Amino acid sequence: MTKPPTELAANLERLRRDDLYRRRRVLSGPQGPHLSVDGRGLLAFCSNDYLGLANHPQVIAALQRGAARYGVGSGAAHLVCGHSTAHQALEEELADFTGRPRALLFSTGYMANLGVISALAGHGQQVFEDRLNHASLIDGARLSGARLRRYPHGDLPALARLLGRQGAGRAHGPSAPLIATDGVFSMDGDVAPLCALAEVAEAEGAWLLVDDAHGLGVLGASGRGSLELAGLGAAQVPILMGTLGKAFGTFGAFVAGGEDLIETLIQRARSYIYTTALPPAVAEATRASLRLVRAEPWRRDHLRALIGRFRRGASALGLPVTDSQTPIQPLVLGDSRRALLWSQALEAAGILVTAIRPPTVPQGTARLRLTLSAAHSETDVDRLLEALAALAQGAEPQPEADPCRA
Numbered sequence: 329m330t331k332p333p334t335e336l337a338a339n340l341e342r343l344r345r346d347d348l349y350r351r352r353r354v355l356s357g358p359q360g361p362h363l364s365v366d367g368r369g370l371l372a373f374c375s376n377d378y379l380g381l382a383n384h385p386q387v388i389a390a391l392q393r394g395a396a397r398y399g400v401g402s403g404a405a406h407l408v409c410g411h412s413t414a415h416q417a418l419e420e421e422l423a424d425f426t427g428r429p430r431a432l433l434f435s436t437g438y439m440a441n442l443g444v445i446s447a448l449a450g451h452g453q454q455v456f457e458d459r460l461n462h463a464s465l466i467d468g469a470r471l472s473g474a475r476l477r478r479y480p481h482g483d484l485p486a487l488a489r490l491l492g493r494q495g496a497g498r499a500h501g502p503s504a505p506l507i508a509t510d511g512v513f514s515m516d517g518d519v520a521p522l523c524a525l526a527e528v529a530e531a532e533g534a535w536l537l538v539d540d541a542h543g544l545g546v547l548g549a550s551g552r553g554s555l556e557l558a559g560l561g562a563a564q565v566p567i568l569m570g571t572l573g574k575a576f577g578t579f580g581a582f583v584a585g586g587e588d589l590i591e592t593l594i595q596r597a598r599s600y601i602y603t604t605a606l607p608p609a610v611a612e613a614t615r616a617s618l619r620l621v622r623a624e625p626w627r628r629d630h631l632r633a634l635i636g637r638f639r640r641g642a643s644a645l646g647l648p649v650t651d652s653q654t655p656i657q658p659l660v661l662g663d664s665r666r667a668l669l670w671s672q673a674l675e676a677a678g679i680l681v682t683a684i685r686p687p688t689v690p691q692g693t694a695r696l697r698l699t700l701s702a703a704h705s706e707t708d709v710d711r712l713l714e715a716l717a718a719l720a721q722g723a724e725p726q727p728e729a730d731p732c733r734a
């Protein structure tokens with residue numbers, strides 16, 4: 329039964345009052361550091377286009393060539409007649425890039441997580457997840473019907489206790505427990521303790537799924553993400569999920585792993601089976617961006633330099649920087665009102681940074697989630713620091729530290 333309209337209005341009013349109301353902005357041009365938002369030019373630090381590929385001429389040209397060859401719509405699901413040579417080639421190239429036998433494209437990362445978790449877990453099984461995991465990993469576990477067990481952020485002893493209690497120890501079979509984690513946590517920018525997670529998974533005979541939406545393309549000398557950084561391969565992390573709408577600058581997602589895993593997903597992942605394949609031209613665009621990810625390590629080097637520049641500048645201003653070394657640089661401000669006020673003040677200075685509030689982040693940890701991109705210049709970062717300096721010198725009390733990192 330739908331709620332009567334008066335109740336909807338009251339609920340919306342409550343969100344407004346609690347500073348939790350969200351609104352969309354309308355962009356009239358491409359993604360990039362300099363956005364045209366609601367008719368106004370803003371210097372933006374909030375997209376996930378970490379390598380600056382979303383508006384790259386080679387990626388655009390590949391999309392156009394793809395559309396000329398394949399048309400626009402894929403017309404059907406992959407298992408019906410929507411799977412093209414463009415999809416097939418991209419899957420092979422992603423398998424090669426991630427060093428795994430196979431990769432399978434999904435239409436979005438959200439759907440990839442729903443699909444892989446519900447294909448591997450179900451009633452009577454358990455899925456173990458970090459408390460700060462992305463909503464799609466949480467929702468995937470809920471949808472699967474398995475019991476979701478959440479452990480405190482990065483708390484390996486707590487995870488080991490939870491796992492030990494259920495008496496695991498089976499090799500990866502359909503009834504093995506599943507541990508799922510973000511590689512890079514999307515609102516904090518910190519990297520999961522992957523080596524320790526791999527050890528626990530191995531000891532307990534559990535599957536380990538790493539969602540590397542924010543690591544792939546960005547971390548590791550060759551952009552292979554948080555697993556490259558940790559020196560882990562398919563033997564330690566059998567299931568790797570990646571998204572294509574972030575560092576790759578296009579759209580879609582994939583799961584990479586062994587032959588049996590991928591065939592199981594093709595047979596059983598409902599969010600793979602019952603949805604239209606992404607447009608082949610988008611797959612062609614992603615092939616072009618994957619070539620750039622591989623061929624242009626300078627993008628990662630430049631990004632790393634910008635991250636260092638921002639962190640040094642923000643620390644010198646006494647801002648509550650965390651120890652994130654990734655392009656996600658949160659400034660945790662506490663309550664939602666404060667995060668909104670800071671975001672509004674930055675916008676008045678021509679800088680766009682969105683305030684991230686509960687329930688996206690835990691209560692009391694509302695924040696500015698700043699993201700850096702290889703498309704930013706040093707001057708852009710300096711402009712951001714100047715605007716933050718003006719705010720930091722206001723009459724405000726010193727922001728509190730992030731309680732999650734205590």
Ligand SMILES: *Cc1c(COP(=O)(O)O)cnc(C)c1O
Nearest residue numbers: 436437438462464514541571573
């Ligand atoms: C963005 C994101 C997703 C979802 O990917 P989409 O392709 O945008 O649906 C999944 N996991 C994490 C960690 C993400 O940051």
